[in-house]
Structures are given as structure tokens and as C-alpha cells.
Amino acid sequence: MHQTTMKRIAGELGVSITTVSKVLNHHADISEATRTRVLAKVEELGYQRNAVARSLTLRRTHTLGIVIPDLMHSFFVEVIAGIEPVASVRGYGLLLCSSGEDPHKERSELEMLRGRQVDGVVLASAPAPGNTDLLLQLTRLGTSLVMIDRDDHPSVKCHRVLTDDERVGQLATSHLLDLGRRAIAHIGGPNIQHAKRREKGWRDALKARGIKAPDEWIVRGGFMEANGYRSMKRLLTVRPKIDAVFAANDPAAIGAMKAIWEAGLRVPQDIAVVGVGDIALADLLRVPLTTVGWSRKDQGRHAAELLLSGLDEAGEVAEPTRVIIPPKLIVRESCGAGHRA
Amino acid sequence: MHQTTMKRIAGELGVSITTVSKVLNHHADISEATRTRVLAKVEELGYQRNAVARSLTLRRTHTLGIVIPDLMHSFFVEVIAGIEPVASVRGYGLLLCSSGEDPHKERSELEMLRGRQVDGVVLASAPAPGNTDLLLQLTRLGTSLVMIDRDDHPSVKCHRVLTDDERVGQLATSHLLDLGRRAIAHIGGPNIQHAKRREKGWRDALKARGIKAPDEWIVRGGFMEANGYRSMKRLLTVRPKIDAVFAANDPAAIGAMKAIWEAGLRVPQDIAVVGVGDIALADLLRVPLTTVGWSRKDQGRHAAELLLSGLDEAGEVAEPTRVIIPPKLIVRESCGAGHRA
DNA sequence: ATACTATCCTTTACCGTTAAAGTCAAGGCA
DNA sequence: TGCCTTGACTTTAACGGTAAAGGATAGTAT
Structure with missing residues (x-):
């Protein structure tokens, strides 16, 4: 025993x-x-x-906390899949937490991680500035922090591994414009930085071609499939009719497609759809989804490497780094570029 | 500091x-x-x-180890999503490990968890009997163990949360038979219990209608999309031609559909496909996948509850329980039941 | 022979917390 | 008055390990 x-x-x-x-x-x-x-x-x-006893004397747990907003969203799981091998070979364990997009749960998870003396935290923050103080305190206590995906909490000095969200919006929108679409609506995300930036990219791309987006062309919601579905229902009532939608992420785009099909319309013939994220299986959808993607594994890998290299060189506080994972357009069929014969 | x-x-x-x-x-x-x-x-x-210090004195880490074979497989992530809330509200942390279906990695992850003194382990074991000794040792040391999904390591006395795999195979195969298909091939999984049982269910269902499956009707491989793809390539050469495939899981079924499409054939008109698992987005595939599914969240929830209730009543060793999550057929379009108008 | 120096261990203290046993003053009871 | 409780702490030891400082023995230089 x-x-x-x-x-x-x-x-x-x-x-x-x-x-x-x-x-x-x-x-x-x-x-x-x-x-x-x-x-x-x-x-x-x-x-x-006994790792517990060692942790106590060494004041190192060799454990990283991972806080993500949604376990069911494949995006974050892919990031974790990028973190895991890096952490694993270096002997670090991963303590997994899900905030469910709820700032209170996020806070209690962060407090749990603080109590467990994790050496570092990878955080995709729920959209709320409420926990900034905790994050500041954590870094002050010597816990390394890397924020992924979300670019919130600007006062917190930590590494960030992001993508270029304005570019994401431009890439998607310009592509639709290139294909001749003109009434390009946007299903916006929640009130967080990168959703806003994707929106800005969309707006800028339209403006660059002299198109001014009317207010009805944008519906802001969340990042879930259900949000996209609801938003699209609204966009379908807009007159004159829109002929394309750029959704702030893939689940929302998928929700939008559902709404379009339910209305008896076709993708992409009636309405073209472009998402963001390139989630798994997006190429196997009823209509394969055109999307703007980037490597989540790379994103996770970078996050883990930043975190762990910072931990190895104990003492010297590394300058906060911003790693930008470049987005690229992945053309499939929902945009109407028609890559079948 | x-x-x-x-x-x-x-x-x-x-x-x-x-x-x-x-x-x-x-x-x-x-x-x-x-x-x-x-x-x-x-x-x-x-x-x-300080949770580390408490763990040392209390000999309780309030941490569960989770060992799954593949982070990118949504199945396991959904199970984790079922475990997480149960563990979280009871103050348990989750230490996440991925074995990548490699018994050696699985072993080192289990050893890591042993060293970290986790209170319990949820394991979906990689297909190999090699680690049975470690599992026996872990339970002897007082670590609770729950096996999910995989029914291997028969000598290890622990709770198991499984589905009824023979029933899975029967459900899928009988459905195809009901729809008039007769040459129903099977893409088998790797050499683990529940893959074998699904195969048995398939065989039994055929036999019940007086059909004897010839050897060429079954190709055994792995559980990955690539395995399904390769297996299907082989099945496409079988003469007389097959008119349906029951794949041992959804990724394999998706791989099979890819192979079918590449051969210029149609699903379900030329070949009907049924998978197992009801993974996320399966309803949004180019041809929505008919599959046999069950609630993974329930599976995870049960696993966590078995584990934690066993931990609370310290001392008394609970009888190993087998929880069977009932499978049910989810009819979409790949089977040819045609639920469009 | 004396001091010096490696080499190879051991002793002691500490990490932060908890359980068990010990202390001590105030109050109750005969 | 003396003895026993009771309440409210404190002291001590332990959890399993590591770091720093402290011997002991043997070999080497002088």
C-alpha cells in the first residue's frame, strides 16, 4: 500500500x-x-x-496550467495538442482547466492553479477584464504567463502568441470581393480584441474597394455555432440581400450555413461563406468550408516553448514577446471559388 | 515575490x-x-x-490523471469535457496526458502520474497488454483507476465505463440490412477488445440474416482517418462489389468516404457508409454520416463520479463496476435511408 | 611527524502544512 | 482546599525530499 x-x-x-x-x-x-x-x-x-515532496523543496512543480474557454471547441484542443509534446519531453505536466467562457470560473481556475504552485500558465482568457489583477499578481509571484489566441489584458506583461486578426479579416473579405461578391456581411464575435480586429479587417478590405458597409451588414454575437446560426437568421432579413458572409470563426460559419440551408438557400450559389480557424473536418462538411487558418499546433508549440525557456533561465525576466502566427486563406467551396472541376 | x-x-x-x-x-x-x-x-x-504542502501531509493531491490515446480525436476530448465539471466542482485538478496510441509513451505517462501521486487515473489504454503490471501496481498503491472506452487489461480490477460494442456492430449492420444492402464490408479497428466486439456484432447481424461474410469483406487497421482511407482502397477492389461499409469508428468512416469519392463513386448511392462514435460535426459533413453513438459526456461524467466517490469513501475498496453507456443509431444520409424530402 | 587536502559521507535545517500530544489557566464540584 | 474538567491554545513530529555545512578517513606535501 x-x-x-x-x-x-x-x-x-x-x-x-x-x-x-x-x-x-x-x-x-x-x-x-x-x-x-x-x-x-x-x-x-x-x-x-515523490514529485510532491520535490516540488515542495525545489519550489518548482514542473506543472503548467492551461486555461481555455471551451473544451468542445477543437481550436483550443489543437493548441493543447501543440503544447503537450513540448511539455511532455521536458517533464512538465499539464493541468487542464476550462473556463466555459465564464470570467468567474476562469478566476477560480486561476486561483486553483495559483494554490497548486504551477510554474506557468497558458491562458486563452474569457472575454472580461475582471481578472487582470489576478494575472498581474500571478506574474509578480513568479508564475510565467503566456496568453494565446486572445489579446486582452493589455496591462499584463507576458508573452503572447496570436495571429494577425486584421489580416485575417482582410484575407477573407478580399477573397470574396475578388470572386465578385459585393454585399459581404459579417458575423462578428464577442467583445474581445481579436473579434474586433477581424471586423476591422473586414471593414478595411471593403473600404479599400470603395464599399461602405451599412450597419445591418454586421451582427455581433458569440463564437459558438448557435451564435452564428442566430446571427445569420437576422442577416437573411437584410434588404437588399447580401451575397456573402464572413463569419468571425468556423463554428459561427457552420451555424450560419445551417441557417442558410434552413432558409432553402444554397451555399455558395446564393450566399458565399468564409470562416476563420480551419477547424478539423471543415474540409469534410456538406459544403467544404473556405476559411482563414493558421497552425494551432504551432501556436501551442510556441506558447509552450516560450513558457519553458523562460522557466529554465530562472531569474532573468525575459522581455515579453509577441509571436504572430501568420494566417493564410484556405480555399474550399463555401466561398464559390469552385475548386471542383 | x-x-x-x-x-x-x-x-x-x-x-x-x-x-x-x-x-x-x-x-x-x-x-x-x-x-x-x-x-x-x-x-x-x-x-x-499551498496545495503542494497540503498534498504532502494529507497524502492526497486532489488531482486526477487522464491518459488518452489521441488529443486530436474529438471522442476523447468530449469524454474529458464530461469529466471536467465533475472534477472541478469537487476541487480536483486534471493532469492531462496523451499517449499517442504508443504503449511506451503511455507507460511513461503513467509513471509520471504515479510519481506525482495522483489520487486517481482515467485511462483509455493504448492497445497493448504491456502496461498491465503498472496498472496493477498503481491500484495496489491506492490509486483509483477507471478505464474508459477500451476494455483491455482484463486482470486489472477497476471500474470501467464502456459501451456495448457488440450491440454497436449489430445496430449498424442490421440497419444497413434493413435498407436492402447485402454486401456489407467492415473496416475493423486495431487489435483491441471493443474493435473485435464491433466486428463480432457485424458478423452476428449478418449471420442472423443468413449471410456469411467472406474474408475479403473485412480489413483491419487502426482507428485513424488514414487507416479508414487505406482500408477502403482495398475494399474497392473486392469483387463482386460491396454495397455498404460499416467502419469501426467515425474517423475511419470519414477516411473511407474520402477513398470512395476519390474513386468517383457516390455515398450512399454506390456504397453506404455507417460509422461509430457520432463525433462532432458528423452531421455537417458533405454527406452527413450515419453512425452509432452514445453520450461521451455521460461516459466522462460516470468515470469521474466513479473515481471521486471511490476516493471520498477512503478505505473501503468498492467492487469494480461496469457502466454500460447504451449505444443508439443516429440515422443521417451516408447509409442511404434518405431523410431529406 | 604535522599540516593540508581530497574524497565520501552524515548531520542538520528547511520547504509549508497537518495531526497528535502537551500545556495552562479558569471554572466546577466535592 | 484540592482535584477534575474544559476550552483554547502551543509544541513536537511528521509528510518525502534537497541543500548547506560538518565530520572522518586516507593520501600527499613538507
Whole structure:
């Protein structure tokens, strides 16, 4: 029932606990003979160091907290898939938290992570400035922080791994314009920085071609499929009719397509749709979704590397870095570019 | 830079550390006056207990390890989404590990979790009996274990939350038979229990209608989209031609559809496809996928509840439970039942 | 022979918290 | 008055490990 401890090893060998510890930590002042004996006993008993006890003395848990807004959204899972191998090979564990887009839950998760003394946190913040104080406190306490995806909490000095959201909006919108669409509506995201920036990119791209978007062309909602669905229902009532939609993310775009189909219209013939995110399976949808994507694995990988390299060089506080993962247009069929024969 | 400790609180108040500890643990032998003073100081300094130190003394980390084979497979993520809220409200953290279907990685992840003294483990085991010894050892050490999805390691006595895989196979196959298909091939999974059981269900359903499946009707591979794709390529060469495929899971079914389309054939007109799993977005595929599904959130929820209830009643070793999540057929379009007008 | 120096261990203290046992003054009871 | 409770703390030891400082023994320089 009880885990083997160094005490036991030391006892059976007639050496001190410290000697065992030194062998396991590769200290130089241990004779080859003792080292061998200890290692043999370790092997025999299948001993493994107790990470909790080590964390307490070393003041390092080798654990990263991950706080994301939605586990069911494949975007964040892909980011985690990018973080995992980097953390894993370096011996870091991942403590997974979901905020469910709720700032209060986010706060309590962050507090939980603080209490558990995680070495670092990867955060995709729920849209609310309420937790800025906690984040500031965490960094002050020596917890490294990397924000991914969301560019909120401007006063918090930490690494950020983002994409260029204005460019995202421009890419999507220009493409639709290039295909001859003119009445290009926008399904906006929630009230967070990068949703606003995608909107700005959309607006700028239209303006660049001399099109002024009327107010009815934009409906702001959330990032969920249901939000896109509701928003599209509204956009379908706009007159004169719109002929394209740029949705702030793929789930919203998918929701929009559902609404379009329900109205008996066709994608892309009646309304072209472009999303953002390139979520998994988007190429296998009834109408494969044209989208603006970037590598989430890269995003996760960068986040983990920033975090871990900052942890290894203890002491020196690295300058906050902004890594921009370049977005690119992924043309499929929902935009009407028709890449079938 | 330094976290506030009980020592500091005790010092500033002129009481012993134990007194502070007792207040925070709601011990009775503390006067109302002292309790109030301590609580006020805790509030003032924003003090929070150090979970690492508590874990060491309490021999409880309030952490569950989760080991899944593939982070990119939405199935497991959905299970996690079912586990998360249950664990979260009870104050348990989730340490996430991905084995990448590799038994060696799985082993090292399990060892990592053992070293970190997790209270329990939710495991979807990679297909290999190699780690049975470790699992037995873990349970012997007092770590609760719940296996989800995979029904391997029969000698390990632990709770299991599974679905009825034979029924899954029967449900899918009978449905195709009901629709008039007769040459129903099977894309099998890897060499693990529930893949074999789905195969058995398929075989039994055919036999029940007097059909004996020839050997070429089954191709066994893995659970990934690529496996389904390759398997289908092979099945397309079978003569006389097959008119339906039951794939052991949805990614494989999607891979199969890709292969079918690439061969210039249509789903379901030329070949009907039924998968297993009801992954997210399956209803939005180019041809919405008919599949046999069950609630993964329920599965995760059950797993977490079994684990946590076992942890609360410390000492008494609960009888291993088998929870069967009932599968149900989800009819869409890939089977040819035609639920459009 | 004496002091010096490696080499190889051990002792002691500490990480932050909790449980068990101990202290001590005030109050109750015979 | 003396003894026993009771209430409200404090002291001590422990959880499992690591770091720093402290021996002991043997070999080397002088």
C-alpha cells in the first residue's frame, strides 16, 4: 500500500537518505561503488521520486496550467495538442482547466492553479477584464504567463502568441470581393480584441474597394455555432440581400450555413461563406468550408516553448514577446471559388 | 515575490501556525475571537493554502490523471469535457496526458502520474497488454483507476465505463440490412477488445440474416482517418462489389468516404457508409454520416463520479463496476435511408 | 611527524502544512 | 482546599525530499 521512499532505500543499504538523494541527483561526491549499490536498490524496489515532496523543496512543480474557454471547441484542443509534446519531453505536466467562457470560473481556475504552485500558465482568457489583477499578481509571484489566441489584458506583461486578426479579416473579405461578391456581411464575435480586429479587417478590405458597409451588414454575437446560426437568421432579413458572409470563426460559419440551408438557400450559389480557424473536418462538411487558418499546433508549440525557456533561465525576466502566427486563406467551396472541376 | 504562508499570518497575529491551520480547517477548539482575527488577516493578505504542502501531509493531491490515446480525436476530448465539471466542482485538478496510441509513451505517462501521486487515473489504454503490471501496481498503491472506452487489461480490477460494442456492430449492420444492402464490408479497428466486439456484432447481424461474410469483406487497421482511407482502397477492389461499409469508428468512416469519392463513386448511392462514435460535426459533413453513438459526456461524467466517490469513501475498496453507456443509431444520409424530402 | 587536502559521507535545517500530544489557566464540584 | 474538567491554545513530529555545512578517513606535501 505504501510507496517506497528514499528512507527505505537508505535503510536497507545502511546509508543516509542524503546519499540516496545525491545519487539520484547526480552529485559528484559519491563513490562509484555506492552509486551502483543505490541504483541497484532503486531498480530492485522500483523506486521513483515523490514529485510532491520535490516540488515542495525545489519550489518548482514542473506543472503548467492551461486555461481555455471551451473544451468542445477543437481550436483550443489543437493548441493543447501543440503544447503537450513540448511539455511532455521536458517533464512538465499539464493541468487542464476550462473556463466555459465564464470570467468567474476562469478566476477560480486561476486561483486553483495559483494554490497548486504551477510554474506557468497558458491562458486563452474569457472575454472580461475582471481578472487582470489576478494575472498581474500571478506574474509578480513568479508564475510565467503566456496568453494565446486572445489579446486582452493589455496591462499584463507576458508573452503572447496570436495571429494577425486584421489580416485575417482582410484575407477573407478580399477573397470574396475578388470572386465578385459585393454585399459581404459579417458575423462578428464577442467583445474581445481579436473579434474586433477581424471586423476591422473586414471593414478595411471593403473600404479599400470603395464599399461602405451599412450597419445591418454586421451582427455581433458569440463564437459558438448557435451564435452564428442566430446571427445569420437576422442577416437573411437584410434588404437588399447580401451575397456573402464572413463569419468571425468556423463554428459561427457552420451555424450560419445551417441557417442558410434552413432558409432553402444554397451555399455558395446564393450566399458565399468564409470562416476563420480551419477547424478539423471543415474540409469534410456538406459544403467544404473556405476559411482563414493558421497552425494551432504551432501556436501551442510556441506558447509552450516560450513558457519553458523562460522557466529554465530562472531569474532573468525575459522581455515579453509577441509571436504572430501568420494566417493564410484556405480555399474550399463555401466561398464559390469552385475548386471542383 | 514570495507567496504568503501560514507562518507569516501567524507571525503578524502572534499566534501559532497550528492555530491558523485549525481556523482554515474549521476545527472546533478555536475561540470565535481568534477565528475572526485570523480570517481577517487571511483576507487582508489574500492568503491561499499551498496545495503542494497540503498534498504532502494529507497524502492526497486532489488531482486526477487522464491518459488518452489521441488529443486530436474529438471522442476523447468530449469524454474529458464530461469529466471536467465533475472534477472541478469537487476541487480536483486534471493532469492531462496523451499517449499517442504508443504503449511506451503511455507507460511513461503513467509513471509520471504515479510519481506525482495522483489520487486517481482515467485511462483509455493504448492497445497493448504491456502496461498491465503498472496498472496493477498503481491500484495496489491506492490509486483509483477507471478505464474508459477500451476494455483491455482484463486482470486489472477497476471500474470501467464502456459501451456495448457488440450491440454497436449489430445496430449498424442490421440497419444497413434493413435498407436492402447485402454486401456489407467492415473496416475493423486495431487489435483491441471493443474493435473485435464491433466486428463480432457485424458478423452476428449478418449471420442472423443468413449471410456469411467472406474474408475479403473485412480489413483491419487502426482507428485513424488514414487507416479508414487505406482500408477502403482495398475494399474497392473486392469483387463482386460491396454495397455498404460499416467502419469501426467515425474517423475511419470519414477516411473511407474520402477513398470512395476519390474513386468517383457516390455515398450512399454506390456504397453506404455507417460509422461509430457520432463525433462532432458528423452531421455537417458533405454527406452527413450515419453512425452509432452514445453520450461521451455521460461516459466522462460516470468515470469521474466513479473515481471521486471511490476516493471520498477512503478505505473501503468498492467492487469494480461496469457502466454500460447504451449505444443508439443516429440515422443521417451516408447509409442511404434518405431523410431529406 | 604535522599540516593540508581530497574524497565520501552524515548531520542538520528547511520547504509549508497537518495531526497528535502537551500545556495552562479558569471554572466546577466535592 | 484540592482535584477534575474544559476550552483554547502551543509544541513536537511528521509528510518525502534537497541543500548547506560538518565530520572522518586516507593520501600527499613538507
